[in-house]
Amino acid sequence: NAGVTQTPKFQVLKTGQSMTLQCAQDMNHEYMSWYRQDPGMGLRLIHYSVGAGITDQGEVPNGYNVSRSTTEDFPLRLLSAAPSQTSVYFCASSYQGANEQYFGPGTRLTVT
């Protein structure tokens, strides 16, 4: 049982480049979400999904796209990276309505 996995662990992008952050879970959780963590601001919700084919926006969705084609995977896409997207990104999952979320190890992204 690997839990929640994220790749890559570190990434450096130039402004305007695109990339996809990968997230997968093997716990058959319905709910998956993406957060970004910035100093002094805690974690802010970017997008979330309550099941395959269903996604919705969180607190800070601009500049990010998501899709959920399977229960296991929830990739986060940056279409045109900006320096303001430099952050640590965490993926999390849980059973629907279970409150407790399980977090991946994070991806540290730097945009220059």
Added chain:
Amino acid sequence: GDSVTQMEGPVTLSEEACLTINCTYTATGYPSLFWYVQYPGEGLQLLLKATKADDKGSNKGFEATYRKETTSFHLEKGSVQVSDSAVYFCALSPSYSSASKIIFGSGTRLSIRP
């Protein structure tokens, strides 16, 4: 809207000292309350939780009591260890949310000196 406010860090203590990290919340209805911990280089882990007023969550020597009258959920430990050095996040899950949304505080960095 719903929010969580926790004391700013960093907090530096000597080993075996007593710890309190304050947390207050604003929410409608009866949210669930959590403390998550983030060790260096890792993701967040649930430390403890409480789902209704007067509940006490506890784990690894840490405790927090859900106080509705003061809208607080302070984290306490009687004797801290070097291994407790981490960032601690207070969080809530709104009672109206049908999904597993969690609202986090800004985090408190704790450092324990040997």
